[in-house]
Amino acid sequence: MARAEGLYSRVVAWLKIILPLAALALLSTLFLLSRSGDPMMDTPFAEALASGETVQQKVSAPYFAGTTRRGEMLIMTAESARPGLDGKIHANSLEATLTQSNGATIQLNAPEATLRDGQQEALLEGGVRIESSTGYVVVTDGLISEFNETRARTTGPVKGTAPFGTLDAGGLQISPAETEGDVLLLFTDGVKLIYEPKPKE
Secondary structure, three states: OHHHHHHHHHHHHHHHHHHHHHHHHHHHHHHHHHOOOOHHHHOOOHHHHHHOOOOOOOEEOOEEEEEOOOOOEEEEEOOEEEEOOOOEEEEEEEEEEEEOOOOOEEEEEEEEEEEEOOOOEEEEEOOEEEEEOOOOEEEEOOEEEEOOOOOEEEOOOEEEEEOOEEEEEOEEEEEEOOOOOOEEEEEEOOOEEEEOOOOOO
16 A cells, blocks of 8 residues: 555656646747748738739739838838748839828839848849939939838949939938938938029029
8 A cells, every 4th residue: 555655656746747847848839839930921012922812922913011110101012022932022013102200201113122031121123213202313223121120222323313403323321310200311432413503483
């Protein structure tokens, strides 16, 4: 009888160790499963691709709307989008509009774009047009723009017009200004400006 009680005590002691470990293992498994979703789902247009029922995994007229960390509204549309490798999404005829808290806007247009979730950025190529509501219109070959920040930089020279004339530069950087709601356009690498005063009315 004493041996049976000793065995019972040892079993209870082992269960006190095994059961909490088993519960911890189950909770860990649930946590891992909850985080094992497709990482591409954080990329713009990913939801549209996931709901598309086409054989080539391509959707027409995808739409994305979100906000940056500072609260600016970002809206992106494209003619079509398709998934690529490593969590990338390729889009054609991309149009993006960033609306600042003060109502000013920046519009981007590009024939081709690659959205990269890992870097939270988009590479626009094929001739990019940048237009701001403050009167700047700039064209360049390529632009790298972030999803969650008001930051972008061109991959080469830019040419465009401004409220005060025309300009050429080796590059352009777009970043948040110190004043809330404003955006800074910084032209770099040799800026050539032709001042054209407006005629007096």
